[in-house]
Amino acid sequence: MEEKMNKQRRAPKAYRNLEFLNSPAARTVRILTEYFEPLDRLRKCNIKDTVVFFGSSNILSKKEAKKNLSNLNKKSTILKSSGKVLPRKLAREIELAKNAIEMSRYYEETVELAGLITKWSKSLNSNNKFVVSSGGGPGIMEAANKGAIEAKGYSIGFNISLPSEQYPNNYLSQNLNFEFHYFFMRKFWFAYLAKALVVMPGGYGTLDELMELLTLVQTNKLRKKMTIVIYGEDFWKSIINFDKLAEYNMISKSDLKLFKFVNTPKEAFEYLKKELTKNYLKG
Numbered sequence: 001m002e003e004k005m006n007k008q009r010r011a012p013k014a015y016r017n018l019e020f021l022n023s024p025a026a027r028t029v030r031i032l033t034e035y036f037e038p039l040d041r042l043r044k045c046n047i048k049d050t051v052v053f054f055g056s057s058n059i060l061s062k063k064e065a066k067k068n069l070s071n072l073n074k075k076s077t078i079l080k081s082s083g084k085v086l087p088r089k090l091a092r093e094i095e096l097a098k099n100a101i102e103m104s105r106y107y108e109e110t111v112e113l114a115g116l117i118t119k120w121s122k123s124l125n126s127n128n129k130f131v132v133s134s135g136g137g138p139g140i141m142e143a144a145n146k147g148a149i150e151a152k153g154y155s156i157g158f159n160i161s162l163p164s165e166q167y168p169n170n171y172l173s174q175n176l177n178f179e180f181h182y183f184f185m186r187k188f189w190f191a192y193l194a195k196a197l198v199v200m201p202g203g204y205g206t207l208d209e210l211m212e213l214l215t216l217v218q219t220n221k222l223r224k225k226m227t228i229v230i231y232g233e234d235f236w237k238s239i240i241n242f243d244k245l246a247e248y249n250m251i252s253k254s255d256l257k258l259f260k261f262v263n264t265p266k267e268a269f270e271y272l273k274k275e276l277t278k279n280y281l282k283g
Contacts, residue, residue, distance in 0.1 A: 034185040038158075038178050042193070045176065049280070050133040050156060050193040051117050051272065053110060054209045055140025055200030057166065062104040069097040106200050106232060107143045113198065113231075113265040114147025120273060122153055130195060130276060131156055135186075136177065137166040140200045145171035158186050187212060195280055196227040196272050199259075201235045217258050218251075225279035228259040229268050236261065 020026055042048075060068065072094045079086055114132045121130045132148035134141035136157025148155035149171045157172040159179050168177050180186040191213060199210050210230070216222045230236050245251045262268040 031182060031185060034180055034182055035188070038189055041175055041178075045128065045154065045173075047128045047131050047154065047156070047176075048193065049129050049131065049195050051130050051196045051198065051276075052190050052194045053114065053132065053134045053140060053144035053198045053200065054202060054206045055106065055110065055144075056202035056206060057135075057137050057139035057141060058203075059103050059107050059139045059143075059201065060100050061107045061143070062101065065097065065100040065104040069094070069101060072097050103201065107140065109231070109265050110140050110143035110198075110200055111147040111150070113268050114144045115151040116147075116265060116269040117272065118148045118151035118153035120269070122151070124281070128154060129280075133158065133190070133193070135159060135205075136168045136172060138169055140202065142169035142171060144198075145169055149173070158189050160186050191216060191222065194226065195224070196276060197229070198268065198272075199228065199230045199236075201232050207239075214255075214258055218255055225275075227272060227275040227279070229262045229271060230259050231262050231268060233261040233263055 014020060021029065072090065075090060076086055076094060079090070117130060118132055121128075131154045132144055133156040134144040136145070136159035141157070145155040145157060146169075154176060155171055155173045156176045157168055157178060159166060159168050159177070160183060161179060161181055168179075178189070180189075187209065190209065194213075197210075197213055199206065210228075213222075213226065213228065217226050217228070242251075242256060246253045246256055260271060262271060
């Protein structure tokens with residue numbers, strides 16, 4: 001009996017039991033790891049302040065957008081020269097590609113703005129103030145991280161696992177590439193460190209992130225000053241009529257002062273610099 005007991009295999013320790021850790025019973029454990037593991041890495045890099053960029057993952061760089069349109073135009077030329085009718089699908093793709101070139105200005109301007117913020121941050125002689133942070137994926141997120149890296153600063157990416165496989169971009173600092181399962185934990189890290197928010201054109205995800213942060217500021221759930229700039233006034237006013245919300249008394253007129261529209265990297269940078277200095281550097 002004693003010999004048989006000695007041969008009994010050890011049970012796996014709970015923290016090594018992958019079947020348990022991936023089960024519904026361990027959901028709270030997984031949530032806690034998405035708090036403590038990023039906290040540990042960020043502390044080791046001494047990062048306490050960020051400027052967060054939100055925006056569409058679909059916005060391309062000007063170079064990519066032009067290349068895409070060129071390839072589609074080549075297809076169109078070949079079809080037309082062979083006497084074939086241009087398929088509706090291809091015609092639509094060409095239309096979208098032309099629009100992508102127009103929207104690519106936001107990619108390039110995000111790179112510029114993130115670079116300006118990073119260079120200014122480095123000139124402060126403070127430990128990692130106002131580090132550029134994004135959702136870590138393509139599009140505007142990539143542009144923000146690219147601007148920070150090209151300015152030789154830290155660059156944070158809070159990525160999320162999605163069915164469409166949103167891979168991290170190539171402009172993230174070593175050890176600051178995070179991958180989340182839970183959207184609410186990812187949003188927590190956006191809000192927890194942020195001292196300012198830059199909202200570029202985007203879709204559902206960007207609207208969700210913007211509205212959640214505006215709500216937290218409006219209801220004083222954030223006990224800190226949060227500077228919010230909404231970039232691209234023409235775009236955003238065609239998407240949301242903020243003035244009408246106030247007119248219909250859905251929000252107060254004072255809520256319109258929770259954010260500022262900006263239209264150029266220089267305008268955005270000067271406003272952010274002024275507000276961040278006033279709120280976090282003086283005294």
